[in-house]
Amino acid sequence: MNENITRKDKLVALSKVAQYRPGFTAxxxxxxxxxxxxxxxxxxxxxxxxxxxxxxGIPSDNPAGIAGFFFALYSFLGVPFTLEYLILGLSGVMIxxxxxxxxxxxxxxxxxxxxxxxxxxxSFEAALEAQISYYDDKGSDEIxxxxxxxxxxxxxxxxxxxxxxxxxxxxxxxxxxxxxxxPWLTISxxxxxxxxxxxxxxxxxxxxxxxxxxxxxxxxIQQKTQAGTQGIREVKLFGVVDDIYSEFRKSVDTYTDSGxxxxxxxxxxxxxxQLLVALMLFGLLYVAISVLSxxxxxxxxxxxxxxxxxxxxxxxxxxxxxxxxNLPHLVRTQQFIEHLxxxxxxxxxxHLVPDTITSIAFEDVSFSYTDDEQVLNSISFEAHRGEFVGxxxxxxxxxxxxxxLLARMYDPDSGEILANGIPVGEFDVRDWRKKIAMVRQDPFxxxxxxxxxxxxxxxxxxxxxxDVAEIAKVTEFLPDLPDxxxxxxxxxxxxLSGGQRQRVALxxxxxxxxxxxxxxxATSDLDSNLEQQIHAAIEELDDDRxxxxxxxxxxxxxxxxxxxxxxxGEITETGTHQELVDKGGKYAELYAIQT
Ligand SMILES: Nc1ncnc2c1ncn2[C@@H]1O[C@H](COP(=O)(O)OP(=O)(O)OP(=O)(O)O)[C@@H](O)[C@H]1O
Numbered sequence: 001m002n003e004n005i006t007r008k009d010k011l012v013a014l015s016k017v018a019q020y021r022p023g024f025t026a027x028x029x030x031x032x033x034x035x036x037x038x039x040x041x042x043x044x045x046x047x048x049x050x051x052x053x054x055x056x057g058i059p060s061d062n063p064a065g066i067a068g069f070f071f072a073l074y075s076f077l078g079v080p081f082t083l084e085y086l087i088l089g090l091s092g093v094m095i096x097x098x099x100x101x102x103x104x105x106x107x108x109x110x111x112x113x114x115x116x117x118x119x120x121x122x123s124f125e126a127a128l129e130a131q132i133s134y135y136d137d138k139g140s141d142e143i144x145x146x147x148x149x150x151x152x153x154x155x156x157x158x159x160x161x162x163x164x165x166x167x168x169x170x171x172x173x174x175x176x177x178x179x180x181x182x183p184w185l186t187i188s189x190x191x192x193x194x195x196x197x198x199x200x201x202x203x204x205x206x207x208x209x210x211x212x213x214x215x216x217x218x219x220x221i222q223q224k225t226q227a228g229t230q231g232i233r234e235v236k237l238f239g240v241v242d243d244i245y246s247e248f249r250k251s252v253d254t255y256t257d258s259g260x261x262x263x264x265x266x267x268x269x270x271x272x273x274q275l276l277v278a279l280m281l282f283g284l285l286y287v288a289i290s291v292l293s294x295x296x297x298x299x300x301x302x303x304x305x306x307x308x309x310x311x312x313x314x315x316x317x318x319x320x321x322x323x324x325x326n327l328p329h330l331v332r333t334q335q336f337i338e339h340l341x342x343x344x345x346x347x348x349x350x351h352l353v354p355d356t357i358t359s360i361a362f363e364d365v366s367f368s369y370t371d372d373e374q375v376l377n378s379i380s381f382e383a384h385r386g387e388f389v390g391x392x393x394x395x396x397x398x399x400x401x402x403x404x405l406l407a408r409m410y411d412p413d414s415g416e417i418l419a420n421g422i423p424v425g426e427f428d429v430r431d432w433r434k435k436i437a438m439v440r441q442d443p444f445x446x447x448x449x450x451x452x453x454x455x456x457x458x459x460x461x462x463x464x465x466x467d468v469a470e471i472a473k474v475t476e477f478l479p480d481l482p483d484x485x486x487x488x489x490x491x492x493x494x495x496l497s498g499g500q501r502q503r504v505a506l507x508x509x510x511x512x513x514x515x516x517x518x519x520x521x522a523t524s525d526l527d528s529n530l531e532q533q534i535h536a537a538i539e540e541l542d543d544d545r546x547x548x549x550x551x552x553x554x555x556x557x558x559x560x561x562x563x564x565x566x567x568x569g570e571i572t573e574t575g576t577h578q579e580l581v582d583k584g585g586k587y588a589e590l591y592a593i594q595t
Contacts, residue, residue, distance in 0.1 A: 009331050009335070010208070010327055010331060012334075013327065013330050013331040013334050014157075014161075014327075014330075016334060017115070017157055017158050017161060017330065018161070020115055020118070020158065021111065021114075024107075024111060025111060025158070025161075025162060025165075027107070028104060028107045028108050028111060028162055029162060029165045029166055029169060030169075031100065031103065031104045031107065032100075032101070032104035032105075032108070032162075032166045033166055033169045033170055033173075034100060035097055035100035035101045035103075035104050036101075036166075036170055038093055038094075038096055038097035038100060041093055049083065049086050049087065049090065070086070070089075074089075108159055108162050108163070109159070111158060111159070111162065112155050112156065112158050112159035112162075113155065115154075115155050115158045116151055116152060116154065116155025119151040119154050119155060119333055119337075120147060120148075120151045122337055123146060123147045123151060123333065123336060123337050123340070124147050126337050126340035126341055126344070127143055127147060127340055129340070129344050129345055130340045130343045130344060130345065131343045131344070131345050131409075131410075132404075132409040132410065133343065133369075133410060134339070134340065134343040136369070139223075140226070141219075141222050141223045141226045141227075142219060142222075142223075143336075144222055144226070145218060145219050145222035145223075146332065146333060146336040148222075149218050149222065150215065150218070150329045150332055150333045150336070151329075151333050152329075153211075153214075153215070153326050153329030153330070154326070154329045154330040154333040154334075156322075156326045157323055157326045157327060157329075157330045160319055160322050160323040160326060161323060163315075163319050164316060164319040164320060164323065167312045167313075167315050167316040167319060168316060170308075170312050171309055171312040171313055171316065174305045174306075174308050174309035174312065175190060175305075175309060177301065177305045178301075178302050178305040178306060178309070181298045181301045181302050181305070182288070182292075182294060182298060182299075182302045184292075185284060185287070185288055185292065185294075185302060186302070188284065188287075189280070189281075189284055189306060192280050192284075193277065193280070193309075193310075193313050196273060196276045196277065196280070197273075197313065197316075197317050200269050200272065200273055200276075200317060201269075201317065201320070201321065204265045204268065204269070204321070205261070205265070206324060207262065207265070207320075207321040207322065207323070207324030207325040207327075208324045208325070208327055208328060210258050210261050210262045210265070210325055211258075211262065211324060211325035211326055211327060211328040211329065212328040213254060213258040214255055214258045214259060214262070214325070214328075214329075215328045215329050215332055216254075217251045217252070217254040217255035217258060218255060220247070220250075220251035220254075221248065221251045221252060221255060224244055224247050224248040224251060225248065227244060228244045228245075228248065230492075262321075262322075262325045265321060266318040266321050266322055266325075267318075269314070269317045269318045269321055270314050270315070270317075270318045273313070273314040273317055273318075274310065274311065274314050277310040277313070277314065278310075281303070281306055281307070281310070284306070285299075285303070288302070345408075345429050346411075346425070346429065347428055347429060347430070348425075348426065348428070349427070349428040349431075350426040350427075351422050351426045351427055352427075352431070353419075353427045353428070353431040353432050353434070353435060354419070354420045354422070356385070356515060357385070357419050357420060357435050357515035357516055357546065358384065358385045358420055359382060359383065359384045359385065359418075359419070359420055359421070359546075360382070360383050360406065360417070360418065360419050360516065360546060361380075361381070361382040361383075361416075361417070361418045361421075362379050362380055362381050362382075362402070362405075362406075362415065362416075362417055362418075363380055363415050363416045363417075363418065364378045364379070364380055364414065364415040364416075365378070365379045365380070365402075365405065365412045365414070365415035365416070365417060366378055366379070366412065366413050366414045366415055367401060367405060367410065367412045367413050368413060369401075369410070374569060375398050375401050375569050376398050376401055376402065376405070376412075376569045376570075377568075377569045377570045378415070378570065379398075379402060379415070379569075379570070379571060380415075380571070381562075381564055381571065381574075383546045383548065383562075384546065385515075385544060385545070385546060386544055386545075386546070387546055387547070387561045387562070388539060388547040388549070388559065388560045388561050389546070389547070389548050389549070389560055389561065389562050389563075389564070390548075390549050390550075390551065390556070390557025390560035390562070390563040390564070391548070391549070391550045391551075391557075391563075391564050391566055392550075392551060392552070392554060392557060392563060392564070392565055392566070392587060392590065393565055393566035393567055393586075394567070395552075397566040397567055397568060397569065398566055398568070398569040399520070399550045399566050400440075400520050400550065401569075402566075403438065403518045403520055403548060403550065405417060406424070406436070406516070406518070406548070407433060407436050407438055407518070408424060408425070408429050408432060408433065411425065419432070419435075434514070435514055435515045435516060436514050436515075436516045436517075436518060437508075437509035437510070437512040437513075437514035437516070437517050437518070438509065438517075438518040438519075438520065439502070439505045439506050439508075439509045439517075439518070439519050439520065439522035440505070440520050440521075440522070441502075441520055441521035441522065441524055441525075442498075442501075443501060443502065443504075443505030443508075443522075444492060445489050445490075445492050445493025445496065445501050445504060445505070446489075447488065447489065447490060447491045447492070448488060448489065449483075449485065449486050449487060449488055449489070450474075450478075450481060450484070450485045450486070450487050450489060450504065451465065451485040451486060453489060453493070453504050453508060454468065454469065454474070454485075454504060454507045454508050454511055455508075455511060456508060456512075458511075460511065464511060465485070465507075465511065468507040468508075468510040468511045469507050471506075471507070471510055471534065471537045471538060471541060472503045472504070472506040472507035472510060472534060473503050473526075473530060473533065473534055474500075474503050474504060474507050476503075476530075477496075477500050477503075489504070497525075498525035499523075499525040499526045499527075499530070501525075502522055502523055502524070502525050502526065503526070503534075505522070506519075506522055506523070506534065509522075510538070510541075514545065515544075515545055515546065516545060516546045516547075516548065517538070517545050517546070517547045517548070518548045518549075518550075519547065519548070519549040519550065519551075520550045521550055521551060521552065522549070523535070523556065524551070524552065524553065528553065528555060531553070531555075531556060532555065535549075535556060535559070536559075539559060553594070554577075554587075554590060554591050554594055555594075557577070558577045559577075560576070560577070561576070562574060562575070562576065563575060563576065563577060563580055563587065565580070565585070565586050565587045567586060572585070572586060573585050573586060573587055575587075
């Protein structure tokens with residue numbers, strides 16, 4: 001993830017949060033301020049009650065001040081101004097106050113969780129739509145971390161902002177009251193409070209820096225966990241258990257220490273801030289009494305406002321610190337979504353994909369994954385409906401890259417890939433891929449049933465699944481599976497052998513009934529006998545589709561209509577098996593070694 005995050009990036013991230021359901025956010029803020037105001041009203045109710053207690057349970061029938069206000073209100077409503085009704089009134093205010101507080105908190109949680117959901121769904125959706133090259137660059141661990149962990153922290157920012165806004169509004173209210181009763185004293189108090197806030201925020205390590213460490217540690221934890229679980233066999237076999245564990249431990253320690261620092265600093269802000277504010281208030285009190293000689297009533301209201309204001313400002317400071325701590329996650333998540341969108345697969349639809357693909361052609365196609373290395377160099381070939389085409393060549397020659405380009409996992413740097421004479425780049429990429437079924441050497445097996453892994457959730461007849469299972473020789477090991485087609489195959493098909501996994505993937509591809517079947521070392525883990533049986537069955541099955549097979553074992557492509565030998569990204573030989581053997585070139589050399 002981008003480590004060089006500027007102040008502008010932070011502001012942009014925050015402004016995006018502000019634009020997320022602003023009406024709902026404003027409603028929550030105003031609603032919670034209303035709830036807090038009710039507390040103040042409830043407090044003022046105490047005055048007439050105390051008075052009534054002093055008067056032997058009967059409040060004066062002509063009270064002054066706040067009690068007078070309540071007397072007038074009760075008269076207006078036609079409610080007797082007695083102790084019982086005052087207590088009932090106070091209870092009513094408290095019921096509304098705490099119900100409102102509960103409502104405000106509930107709404108704030110809804111907003112925060114809704115934002116988290118929005119970030120999660122947007123990022124996963126964007127990840128699903130992103131080009132494969134993004135996955136090559138970033139690695140799935142970073143993407144998983146961004147979608148699962150980062151978004152959780154990012155969701156907390158909006159909650160923090162709501163709470164910060166509540167505190168700001170309440171503080172403004174108390175400042176206004178204090179300003180009315182004692183303007184100069186309030187201005188002096190506000191300047192002092194501002195100074196203390198600045199001082200407290202600046203002596204501590206910035207929340208953003210601590211939060212950034214947490215975000216980095218999270219990324220490393222995800223990496224190590226993934227390496228230690230998905231790669232558990234290699235980890236054990238190559239004796240790196242201790243290394244993986246110690247790196248994991250280091251990251252978890254950083255995560256824990258940084259989390260503690262963040263919370264400790266927030267607590268420090270709250271505690272020391274309150275101490276400093278108390279000292280400041282003593283100073284102001286001294287000035288008010290000895291220098292300004294304020295009347296007691298004014299002083300009372302001023303002190304009340306200041307005592308209410310101080311915890312709000314302290315809370316504002318720790319909230320601000322907390323938002324800063326979560327901000328790196330928010331910025332990273334937003335940048336992650338943006339980067340994914342920039343790398344979105346092109347979904348242009350200049351042409352509808354033809355119902356039947358009758359031919360495919362590469363015309364002078366060149367490609368490189370990075371600037372350093374040209375992987376394909378002017379590749380040209382054609383394949384027509386019903387033809388079987390084979391690619392052979394040394395490891396790293398570029399064979400898989402050719403079929404990846406055909407499936408539009410990457411776009412060529414130059415040249416054209418055509419289907420029925422139309423550039424495949426002009427089709428909607430998803431529609432185009434529906435015409436292709438590819439089996440890779442190491443196919444992914446979903447942690448689901450065998451049935452799901454073959455049908456991929458499509459509604460199909462059992463007989464169809466049985467047919468493809470028969471051709472792909474899945475039926476050979478089906479009786480060994482405890483629940484037949486309903487057997488769950490485990491994480492990435494862990495309960496199957498390499499050859500069994502390939503056969504499941506082959507059955508999946510055959511069921512897709514595509515126009516182009518690509519077999520990229522699809523049967524390499526099977527013994528030659530089984531492989532030949534499967535290939536014979538596929539070739540017999542349907543002579544309509546185009547079959548492209550990549551193989552190291554030359555017997556796999558021996559029956560192909562045309563075989564291309566690839567060397568360092570170029571086609572160096574073309575012909576049938578016999579023609580190439582007779583030619584005595586690279587193919588013949590490989591064939592001689594293998595036989
Ligand atoms: N995603 C990628 N990013 C960068 N380079 C890649 C990527 N995939 C493959 N390459 C490089 O491209 C070259 C061709 O790889 P490719 O997989 O097409 O070869 P191949 O002929 O299919 O090899 P093999 O027979 O071993 O599967 C290799 O040098 C490889 O390192």
